[in-house]
Amino acid sequence: MLAELDVLLENAPIGIFRVDLQGRYRFANAKLAKIYGYTSSAHLMRHLSDFGHHLYADAAGRRQIFQDLLAGKVGDGRVAQEFLIHSRKGLDLWVREQIQVVRNPAGDPLCFEGYVEDITARKQAEQALAESQLRYERLVCAIPQALMIFSREGQCLEPISSPENTYFASLSAEHIQGKAVGELFGPEVGDQLQRLIDRCLSSGSQQTLEYPLTNSAGELRYQEICIVPYGANCVLGCIQDITERKRLELALLEIQQRFWGIVESCNLGISLLPLEPEASPHGMNSALKDITGYSAEELKALPLEACIPDLADVETLKKLWQELVDGRRSHYEWEHPYTRKNGRIIWVKSQVYVVRDEEQKPLFAVYFLDDISERRSIKSALEEIQNQLQGIFNFCSQGIALMSLDPDPRYLSLNPAMAEITGYSEEDWSALKAEDYTPYPEDRERGEILWNELLSGYTNNYEYEKVICRKDGREIWVRLQLFAVRNAQNEPLFAIQFLEDISERKRAETHLRESLADLARSEARYRALYEAIPDMLLQVDRQGLVLSYKPPRGFAFAYPDDRYLNQYIQDLFPEHWKTYFAPLLEKAFQTGEIQVIEYPLPKTSQDTAEALPEYREARLLPFGPDEAIVLVRDITLRKRLELAQQTREAELTALVQQRTQQLERSLQFESILRRLIHQIRATLDERQILQTVVNELGKFLGVLFCNVGLYDSRRTYSLISYEYTTLSTSGVGARVQMKDFPLFYEQLWRGWCFQLCARDHQRDPNTLPPYLTKLACPIADDQGILGDLWLARPPEESMPLTPKTLNFAEFTEL
Known part of the structure; x- marks a missing residue:
């Protein structure tokens, strides 16, 4: 029996001990040894001799x-x-120890015995529970919302907390506990709250209700109650004041409305994008729809390939967006073509920016789309205009320079013509002073005065003519123009200088003055000649009004003494106006050529039936666009002689002359052809061949002169190299400048023949009639036009372009 008891005590789950009055352990089981950190009970009893007080944190209290x-x-x-x-193992343990003293029947103490129970786990749980309870209490106190527990029927079972900023802060727990939601929140809010309690308990989900409330001070407040399940038949209601949040929401709503108002009024397409690899737009303004033609729903489902025709642009935009999502860039922009919904392709500029919070964390991206089609068109037009202006600047025949508007101006840029006119390069001009190229002091002084006026704003431009010295030392006349370019604030930017070589004009002006003097002398001679002319002269306009009148002398017919001035020809000569003068006058103005008409005078009442009529010859010479000279001559005698001769010989003479001329021209042409072929075969000298051709051609056609001009390699002049002439003066060696007759040489360069009536300025006008009838033909080989052939006759003789004449001209080209 005692042995079983010892085994039971040894294996007990709590530490059991017996200690004598001196503090030595007489018995200790294994559990106690384990609690104290010893390997066995024997080990414990050998080492503990002071009741084990040193193991206890409160050793003094245990001794007591x-x-x-x-x-x-x-x-x-x-x-x-x-x-x-x-x-003993260094562990901190909590134990519950029960100690009693053992006494003998006499009441004397014998020993101490008791047990030690390890309550560390319980103490830790109690401590954790206490800490949790403390945290819970602190959390509840810290919560700014009022917490209440409601039953399924809507009765307030327990008000957990009611902070000062809530409606229930002024109410005691007795006034809240046991009250229904209708009493606490009012009938309307109470009904809504009761429905939410039922819904919360049936669905097990959180329910929220916002409602207005007027506090005791008469202020309108907003509260929110959040209800969650709290057991099977109860709910926990969290009530908070959301007045400030409501105000912020209203302010935010106002800001959003203002923001979207700005966005909607913006002419840029705008949408918001989440920072995701495959992002779809969230919200867009009307401008984006107007630009693309797509609605917001259509854009969300639209891939980039469907609206961007160039795949290279698609890849670039995807790459830029991925870099934006990865945080490697904060924004990007790209110009590219875009296909609208209606199929029309426009140019747009895509811009994307990342929006970040206060901590610079990315929130979302804002996408801007700008239709730049018109801007690109304008840019293209501006570039074209710039290129045109640059072309004008580079190829203008006038020298152009950009200068700084300074007291000591610098040349910023010069065109090639500037260097060509002056001989100075752009590098030379950067170091030149006015005195270096202006040889005359008066020109320098005048230039300084005008430049200072330009700088001061007294004038914005000026021009004057002066002499400058080229780099090669030659002096030339130039016309200098300067314009000041200013900004909108009238501040000077730069100056533009135009330089034109007017040396040729100056020489022409000198020649003109000499010519005017000659013209005055000639006018005096012609005036005397005019007065000596016996014919009647009328100066008329296009309508036939007589502007000036010179009476005739020696007319057989006596004109009445009426005044001619300011009278119309149709009134003076009504019988001749419609038949003769009106059509010829109009033809003269249209062709610019002299018109000649012969007409008989009507018989008077004194004339007999057998009397022959008198004849007049009228020559109409236009000068100017609306005036003409009418010269009227008495040709009665000539007409009578001609009439008598024509009566006898007209038909026979005309026939004989026609047949004779045809035969002679045919024989002459064949003879010339044989002679030319013989001479060409007899020599290889090109100059002799060409001179022979010219001589024979001139003799055959019976012209005043015939010459061949050869062009220089640059086609600037024609050198008269071969000539046949019946005149005393020769034109061989003369140079005809092509720029003086651009219309003639443009036709010859194209290989065209033409005929004209013009003066010949290369010979003495006294040896020729004032005008000559001329035929011009180009001379060409397999490489192009080499020169020209000119034939001249008197003005009354035309130059018919007969087949023989053309064939012969073509023969000369060979």
Whole structure:
């Protein structure tokens, strides 16, 4: 029996001990040894001799307990106490220890015995529970919302907390507990809240209600109650004041409305994009729809390939967006073509920017789309205009320079013509001073005065003519123009200088003055000649009004003494106006050529029936666009002689002359052809061949002169190299400048023949009639036009372009 009891005590789940009055352990089981950190009970009994006080954190308190037990200060002689001990293994453990003193029948103490129970786990749980309870209490106190527990029927079972900023802060728990939601929140809000409680308990989900409330101060406040399940038949309501949040929401709503108002009024397409690899637009303004033609729903489902025709642009935009999503860039922009919904392709500029919060964390992206089709068109037009202006600048025949508007101006840029006119390069001009190229002091002084006026703003431009010295030392006349370019604030930017070589004009002006003097002398001679002319002269306009009149002398017919001035020809000569003068006058103005008409005078009442009529010859010479000279001559005698001769010989003479001329021209042409072929075969000298051709051609055609001009390699002049002439003066060696007759040489360069009536300025006008009838033909070989052939006859003889004449001209080209 005792053995079984020892086994039971040894294996007990709590530590059991017996200690003598000196503090030595007489018995200790294995559990106690384990609690204290010893390997066995024997090990414990060998080493503990002071009741084990040193293992206890409160050693003094434990000693006091043993002393009180020995002194009998404890009523039943038994004490139970909890202690924190430091085990031999270094562990901190909580134990519950019960100690009692054992006495003999005489009441004398024999020993102490008791048990030690490890309550560390319980103490830790109690401590955790206490800490949790403390945290819970602190959390509840810190929560700014009021917490209440409601039953399924809507009755407030328990108000957990009611902070000062809530409606219930002024109400005691007795005024809240047991009240229905209708009493606490009003009938309308109470009904809504009751429905939410039912819904919360049936669905098990959170329910929220916002409602207005007027506090005791008469202020309109907003509160929110959030209801969650709290057990099977109760809910927990969290009530908070959301007045400030409502105000912020209203302010935010106003800001959003203002923002979207700005966005909607913007002419840029705008949408918001989440920072995702495959992002779809969230929200867009009307401008984006106007630009693309797509609605927001259509754009969300539209891939880039469907609206961007160039795949290279698609890849570039995808790459830029991925870099934006990865955080490698904060924005990007790209110009590319875009296909609208209606199929029309426009040019747009895509811009994307990342929006970040205060901590610079990315939130979302803003996408801007700008239709730049018109801008690109304008840019293209501006570039074209710039290229045109640059072309004008580079190829203008006038020298152009850009200069700084300074007291000591610098040349910023010069065109090639500037260097060609002056001989100075752009590098030379950067170091030149006015005195270096202006040889005359008066020109320098005048230039300085005008430049200072330009700088001061007194004038914005000026021009004058002066002499400059080229780099090669030759002096030339130039016309200098300067214009000041200013900004909108009238501040000077730069100056533009135009330089034109007018040396040729100056020489022409000198020649003109000499010519005017000659013209005055000639006018005096022609005036005398005019007065000596016996014919009647009329100056008329296009309508036939007589502007000036010179009476005739020696007319057989006596004109009446009426005044001619300011009278119309149709009134003076009504019988001749419609038939003769009106059509010829109009033809003269249209062709610019002299028109000649012969007409008989009507018989008077004194004339007999057998009397021959008198004849007049009228020559109409136009000068100017609306005036003409009419010269009227008495040709009665000539007409009578001609009429008599024509009556006898007209038909025979005309026939004989026609047949004779045809035969002679045929024989001459064949003879010339044989002679030319013979001479060409007899020599290989090109000059002799060409001179022979010219001589024979001139003799055959019976012209005044015939010459051949050869062009220089640059086609600037024609050198008269071969000539046949019947005149005393020769034109061989003369140079005809092509720029003086651009219309003639443009036709010859194209290989065209033409005929004209013109003056010949290369010979003495006294040896020729004023005008000559001329035929011009180009001379060409297989490489192009080499020169020209000119034939001249008197003005009354035309140059018919007969087949023989053309064939012969073509023969000369061979």
